[in-house]
Amino acid sequence: MDWNTVDTLKFEDILYHQAEGIARITINRPEVHNAFRPETVRELIDAFHHAHHDPGVGVIILTGAGGRAFCSGGDQRVRGEEGYRDGGGTQHLNVLDLQRQIRTLPKPVVAMVAGWCIGGGHVLHLVCDLTIAADNARFGQTGPKVGSFDAGYGAGLLARTIGLKKAKEIWFLCRQYDARAALEMGLVNTVVPLEELEEETLQWCRDMLALSPMALRLIKAGFNADIDGLTGIQELAGNATGLFYQTPEGQEGRNAFLEKRPPDFRRFPRRP
Numbered sequence: 239m240d241w242n243t244v245d246t247l248k249f250e251d252i253l254y255h256q257a258e259g260i261a262r263i264t265i266n267r268p269e270v271h272n273a274f275r276p277e278t279v280r281e282l283i284d285a286f287h288h289a290h291h292d293p294g295v296g297v298i299i300l301t302g303a304g305g306r307a308f309c310s311g312g313d314q315r316v317r318g319e320e321g322y323r324d325g326g327g328t329q330h331l332n333v334l335d336l337q338r339q340i341r342t343l344p345k346p347v348v349a350m351v352a353g354w355c356i357g358g359g360h361v362l363h364l365v366c367d368l369t370i371a372a373d374n375a376r377f378g379q380t381g382p383k384v385g386s387f388d389a390g391y392g393a394g395l396l397a398r399t400i401g402l403k404k405a406k407e408i409w410f411l412c413r414q415y416d417a418r419a420a421l422e423m424g425l426v427n428t429v430v431p432l433e434e435l436e437e438e439t440l441q442w443c444r445d446m447l448a449l450s451p452m453a454l455r456l457i458k459a460g461f462n463a464d465i466d467g468l469t470g471i472q473e474l475a476g477n478a479t480g481l482f483y484q485t486p487e488g489q490e491g492r493n494a495f496l497e498k499r500p501p502d503f504r505r506f507p508r509r510p
């Protein structure tokens with residue numbers, strides 16, 4: 239695949255590439271196994287925002303540079319007493335904003351995982367819709383070992399994904415799991431040799447690009463609705479409103495207002 243960059247997007251900690259309707263977002267800090275600092279997360283949020291609003295993008299890949307790590311979580315070197323310090327000294331837990339963004343983004347997001355997928359990095363793959371793992375991938379949570387925990391998606395979505403007992407084991411014992419074990423517990427969708435990781439991920443993306451974007455959008459919202467509470471229902475309901483706007487019945491209300499007349503909904507059926 240010949241990836242293109244986007245001239246308007248300038249990043250320091252991440253890379254953004256695009257081709258054939260696929261956006262590839264790469265955390266590019268291999269010297270720390272792609273740990274994220276607040277600036278990394280801010281750039282990821284901007285990149286996902288761009289991919290979300292680009293009508294030429296149908297599927298998004300999230301990955302890490304270097305082949306040795308997807309992401310090792312928050313950068314412990316900038317961890318302060320309240321969060322992770324940015325260059326100006328303000329402390330953040332802004333990866334939580336990124337997690338919600340990936341959940342509500344109405345396009346499939348695929349985690350392409352090689353190497354370490356640990357801590358907050360593990361939660362990032364978890365909130366992606368699908369995970370394609372290389373055979374060198376290793377998964378786990380370290381929170382209780384390093385004085386941290388993610389009791390939101392990191393706990394609840396993990397339990398929904400692999401079951402409560404296994405999710406508690408992962409958090410309570412802080413063990414690491416290889417790709418085969420991750421596949422067996424339903425934590426990833428497939429495992430391939432490292433050298434085939436990108437091609438396999440692209441094939442999954444191409445298969446999704448051949449399908450109805452609206453159907454994928456709605457089924458993603460449907461999968462997330464109950465787990466995400468009112469935010470999930472809002473996403474599903476927003477889609478319903480968007481579809482209703484496209485109907486003559488929805489447009490009659492707007493037209494009547496603009497034409498300063500009472501709306502006439504009598505011609506629209508009350509369906510069984």
Ligand SMILES: CC(C)(COP(=O)(O)OP(=O)(O)OC[C@H]1O[C@@H](n2cnc3c(N)ncnc32)[C@H](O)[C@@H]1OP(=O)(O)O)[C@@H](O)C(=O)NCCC(=O)NCCSC(=O)CCC(=O)c1ccccc1C(=O)O
Binds near residue numbers: 333356388
């Ligand atoms: C991933 C390891 C197991 C890999 O081990 P190994 O192969 O031996 O490599 P190393 O030599 O350890 O690492 C190479 C190099 O990278 C540096 N590094 C690795 N991880 C980090 C990191 N997270 N931060 C900073 N630096 C890192 C390492 O120091 C080495 O550099 P040198 O210069 O050579 O020393 C192992 O590296 C490891 O265990 N890493 C730490 C994993 C970890 O504990 N991550 C943090 C978990 S907590 C978190 O992610 C917080 C997320 C968050 O923001 C959050 C917010 C709100 C609610 C909840 C959360 C949440 O906790 O998720």
